[in-house]
Amino acid sequence: MISVEKALEIIINSGQDFGAEISVEEIPFLKSSGRILKESIFADRDFPPFNRVTMDGIAIDVSSFQNGQRSYKIEGIQPAGSEQISLKNAENCIEVMTGAVLPKNTSAVIRYEDLQISDGIAKIMVEEINHFQNIHEKGKDEQKGTKLIAKNTLIGAAEIGVFATVGKSFVKVAKHPKVMIISTGDELVSVDEIPLAHQIRKSNVFTLVSLLKKLHISSEISHILDDKVVLKSKIKGYLETFDVLLFSGAVSKGKFDFLPEVLEELGVQKLFHQVAQRPGKPFWFGQTATCKVFAFPGNPVSTFVNCLVYFYPWFFKSVGLKMEGKTAILSENVIFKPNLTYFLSIKINYRFGHLIATPINANGSGDLASLLKADGFMQLPNEQNEFKKGESYPIINYK
Amino acid sequence: MISVEKALEIIINSGQDFGAEISVEEIPFLKSSGRILKESIFADRDFPPFNRVTMDGIAIDVSSFQNGQRSYKIEGIQPAGSEQISLKNAENCIEVMTGAVLPKNTSAVIRYEDLQISDGIAKIMVEEINHFQNIHEKGKDEQKGTKLIAKNTLIGAAEIGVFATVGKSFVKVAKHPKVMIISTGDELVSVDEIPLAHQIRKSNVFTLVSLLKKLHISSEISHILDDKVVLKSKIKGYLETFDVLLFSGAVSKGKFDFLPEVLEELGVQKLFHQVAQRPGKPFWFGQTATCKVFAFPGNPVSTFVNCLVYFYPWFFKSVGLKMEGKTAILSENVIFKPNLTYFLSIKINYRFGHLIATPINANGSGDLASLLKADGFMQLPNEQNEFKKGESYPIINYK
Numbered sequence: 001m002i003s004v005e006k007a008l009e010i011i012i013n014s015g016q017d018f019g020a021e022i023s024v025e026e027i028p029f030l031k032s033s034g035r036i037l038k039e040s041i042f043a044d045r046d047f048p049p050f051n052r053v054t055m056d057g058i059a060i061d062v063s064s065f066q067n068g069q070r071s072y073k074i075e076g077i078q079p080a081g082s083e084q085i086s087l088k089n090a091e092n093c094i095e096v097m098t099g100a101v102l103p104k105n106t107s108a109v110i111r112y113e114d115l116q117i118s119d120g121i122a123k124i125m126v127e128e129i130n131h132f133q134n135i136h137e138k139g140k141d142e143q144k145g146t147k148l149i150a151k152n153t154l155i156g157a158a159e160i161g162v163f164a165t166v167g168k169s170f171v172k173v174a175k176h177p178k179v180m181i182i183s184t185g186d187e188l189v190s191v192d193e194i195p196l197a198h199q200i201r202k203s204n205v206f207t208l209v210s211l212l213k214k215l216h217i218s219s220e221i222s223h224i225l226d227d228k229v230v231l232k233s234k235i236k237g238y239l240e241t242f243d244v245l246l247f248s249g250a251v252s253k254g255k256f257d258f259l260p261e262v263l264e265e266l267g268v269q270k271l272f273h274q275v276a277q278r279p280g281k282p283f284w285f286g287q288t289a290t291c292k293v294f295a296f297p298g299n300p301v302s303t304f305v306n307c308l309v310y311f312y313p314w315f316f317k318s319v320g321l322k323m324e325g326k327t328a329i330l331s332e333n334v335i336f337k338p339n340l341t342y343f344l345s346i347k348i349n350y351r352f353g354h355l356i357a358t359p360i361n362a363n364g365s366g367d368l369a370s371l372l373k374a375d376g377f378m379q380l381p382n383e384q385n386e387f388k389k390g391e392s393y394p395i396i397n398y399k
Numbered sequence: 400m401i402s403v404e405k406a407l408e409i410i411i412n413s414g415q416d417f418g419a420e421i422s423v424e425e426i427p428f429l430k431s432s433g434r435i436l437k438e439s440i441f442a443d444r445d446f447p448p449f450n451r452v453t454m455d456g457i458a459i460d461v462s463s464f465q466n467g468q469r470s471y472k473i474e475g476i477q478p479a480g481s482e483q484i485s486l487k488n489a490e491n492c493i494e495v496m497t498g499a500v501l502p503k504n505t506s507a508v509i510r511y512e513d514l515q516i517s518d519g520i521a522k523i524m525v526e527e528i529n530h531f532q533n534i535h536e537k538g539k540d541e542q543k544g545t546k547l548i549a550k551n552t553l554i555g556a557a558e559i560g561v562f563a564t565v566g567k568s569f570v571k572v573a574k575h576p577k578v579m580i581i582s583t584g585d586e587l588v589s590v591d592e593i594p595l596a597h598q599i600r601k602s603n604v605f606t607l608v609s610l611l612k613k614l615h616i617s618s619e620i621s622h623i624l625d626d627k628v629v630l631k632s633k634i635k636g637y638l639e640t641f642d643v644l645l646f647s648g649a650v651s652k653g654k655f656d657f658l659p660e661v662l663e664e665l666g667v668q669k670l671f672h673q674v675a676q677r678p679g680k681p682f683w684f685g686q687t688a689t690c691k692v693f694a695f696p697g698n699p700v701s702t703f704v705n706c707l708v709y710f711y712p713w714f715f716k717s718v719g720l721k722m723e724g725k726t727a728i729l730s731e732n733v734i735f736k737p738n739l740t741y742f743l744s745i746k747i748n749y750r751f752g753h754l755i756a757t758p759i760n761a762n763g764s765g766d767l768a769s770l771l772k773a774d775g776f777m778q779l780p781n782e783q784n785e786f787k788k789g790e791s792y793p794i795i796n797y798k
Contacts, residue, residue, distance in 0.1 A: 049594070050596060052765065080586040100597075136765045141765070141768050158767070167593070201563055203563035206429055207559055211556045357752075363540050366451060368560055
């Protein structure tokens, strides 16, 4: 049995194809939010591209004001979206609108609030004017050619806005792995069936679909009964077609837990089986040349935890995304004796800039309802047995 | 000019139709993640529905063990997904698999690791057996009829798993508002055009589309030139067709900022214009009987901030979702003199359970690129001018 840290290291280092250039696709920029950028984005012009007026009012030549002039004849108007005009007489002014190009021969904008306008004359009512006030200077934010967004950035609303601004109507993003999610177990019936007394409805595959959807990965699902021959022939096909298989169940020591045996018979190289953790111990991980196989234990909480703890970081690594680890502060003492990493169900609250983690009472790895009450897990290391109120530990939140 | 708090109060209390029963739709459960549940979900059976074996091994009658017995003839096997069988002879045992129903007349499960099995006899190698060990007792997590998920819950992976478990193949969720996002301004050209020197590409509408997509709201977009007649006729149609209009631009004091005037002429009741904040001051908000109109200022950061600060909470209220406020701790002193609420661009980091907010240098509301470097805003109240390192304030994070 290996440690959580070792298991994660093996998974992360098992190699990924999805981060390579070969696994890049080009999509319309507006569909790219939530995806990972696979090219650098540069400023195609200065930001802003011209001396941009930031207040509605008038533009003047500051030197006239410094010479004591306060009243200005309005010589013309410069709306946003019009070609730059010029101030012809340095003792006149031009009315300017927010977003407009600053007219040639002007060097400050005075807003309407500081003016009195009548009969085509604007009178300045303030006693101080600064050079280039109310002007967003050409190139002040970013200069043409500057790298604005680095490769491997997670795309959000701000990136979408910048793609539009620099004219990137298509962007290169990481291709997502083709994932098949497979449940096993004769006790499972489908959602729209009424289970018999000894049966339960399938749920883990749907939980996994939803956890993957959060990463913008679409997946397929399949259910296989506990029959070794059928299991083997179906999995063989999946191994050839998909980049990743996620299993839930059939990895314990039971008589009908064929899965590890079947996978090895099909040539999947086992990298480990069983991790020193609770919940989620019987986790099996292996690979072929083209497919990663995450075989999670079938208990609902085990599947949930293992997807977050192992599949998520593997995916982030494979697409080149660096995720900052989060930590929170325990709200009460916790004792956990077994020599295992403990994934404690927690509820997270914000108090004055502190993340407070309150343990949620869970009845073991079968307690699906406990996942509703919690919003994350705290990872309590196996070297310790006592975890004190006020101490901070890593967390994984899923809400 | 009103305060941010007052503006938010007016928006929130302006009424919403989307939270009412009339605005509920029923969708397939697997498509419901990210949506808001509009019915309560109850346990259709006990959780778990039977005494469920949690370890592979054997089931025995504990009293035999207490009487000193250690070797048990294997009388039968109880796999997961099979009808419950009975232990016929109290001095025998039944092999049981994880997920199986506990056989009748048995009261503990001993895992394979603690057994030696040969010739059909299982020998127990441990000296202590507890009543009902390795059994997840019927109804222990939740009893039949218990409310598992309350109405108005945001649906995530855990909820999806529970829907499947209780057989909810369709669920009632809040209908989302029909939203039209409209940009104005003659200076704007489309993403695939090369702008002239005085033009820029449209970007705010796409930023808004992306911010709404995060809330699982799909929206439409439209661009109208600064022509009062065209503006008026188009907006008239939108007011009749959509639940919400989001504008970006044309709300300042400029000569071509027709929008507030046009909206009022079209019978949109103005609830306020201008809020004491930076960025985003010229924000205009109004309504008709069937449509809310958020008219945001056209600067990229202003639009971005205002969507997060005003549209997001309005939407949460309208669908019945309670969101916990977040706070973070300032990493350095900040001075802001104007009598305005200041939305400071920040980068957020986690350190030992503390959320640390580091100010990002931004060149005012036109600095779109600053949104890339930050991942949120800190809301600094207008009653103060100095904000000290170590103090905590509300944050809105968008990454």
